[in-house]
Amino acid sequence: MEQTVTFALAKGRLAEEAIELLERRQVDCSCLREKSRRLVFETEQGYRFMLVKPSDVPTYVDHGVADIGIVGKDTLMEENRPLYEMLDLGFGACRICVAGRPETSLQDSHLRVATKYPRIASEVFAQRGSTIEIIRLNGSVELGPLVGLSDVILDIVESGATLRANGLCVLEEICPVSARLVVNRVSLKTKAARIRPLVEGLRELLKEERA
Numbered sequence: 001m002e003q004t005v006t007f008a009l010a011k012g013r014l015a016e017e018a019i020e021l022l023e024r025r026q027v028d029c030s031c032l033r034e035k036s037r038r039l040v041f042e043t044e045q046g047y048r049f050m051l052v053k054p055s056d057v058p059t060y061v062d063h064g065v066a067d068i069g070i071v072g073k074d075t076l077m078e079e080n081r082p083l084y085e086m087l088d089l090g091f092g093a094c095r096i097c098v099a100g101r102p103e104t105s106l107q108d109s110h111l112r113v114a115t116k117y118p119r120i121a122s123e124v125f126a127q128r129g130s131t132i133e134i135i136r137l138n139g140s141v142e143l144g145p146l147v148g149l150s151d152v153i154l155d156i157v158e159s160g161a162t163l164r165a166n167g168l169c170v171l172e173e174i175c176p177v178s179a180r181l182v183v184n185r186v187s188l189k190t191k192a193a194r195i196r197p198l199v200e201g202l203r204e205l206l207k208e209e210r211a
């Protein structure tokens with residue numbers, strides 16, 4: 001009996017791109033295209049797909065209820081789980097940045113930083129030797145400096161449109177990020193016969209498409 005391989009996909013734009021990529025590798029994801037509120041889907045090819053909040057993808061994979069996850073590197077850095085990061089999928093490319101009003105100096109002695117990424121923010125500012133106060137938000141982080149909740153934000157910037165629309169700019173670029181394919185450490189051994197060929201097939205496909 002073939003082992004089922006379970007995917008946890010980050011709901012939203014990353015899932016859409018993940019589905020397109022998997023379909024280019026003949027993994028049938030048509031069930032995921034149906035408009036419905038269902039969260040788990042089984043396919044005849046022996047795959048199960050779960051659509052979860054991006055920040056929960058590493059949790060599902062770490063606990064082994066999903067074998068494979070597709071999620072942004074920013075989320076992986078923040079969650080810091082012991083997963084095998086197998087592939088950089090290239091899509092979802094953006095940058096982790098510190099941003100704020102153009103006149104704000106990062107040298108200020110006590111910065112208030114609004115962010116969805118408290119772990120990354122504390123590491124970034126600890127490396128600079130700065131004392132900061134982290135204000136954890138779950139979205140629309142750009143509001144922070146506008147309403148005086150924070151001095152700066154640490155967030156992902158893709159086109160820069162949200163910053164521009166709110167009179168903010170990048171004060172420091174931290175690192176580029178993009179979607180990654182991660183695998184549970186036990187699954188990579190116990191389901192090697194299914195997971196390895198799939199990962200290698202995707203690696204080849206990405207190489208061809210980038211060439």
Ligand code: PRP
Nearest residue numbers: 139140141155156157158159160161162
């Ligand atoms: C993300 C991010 C920025 C925006 C950046 O937010 O947190 O707000 O996208 O994209 P841009 O540089 O192309 O404008 P998201 O849309 O995920 O919503 P959120 O604010 O609710 O987290």
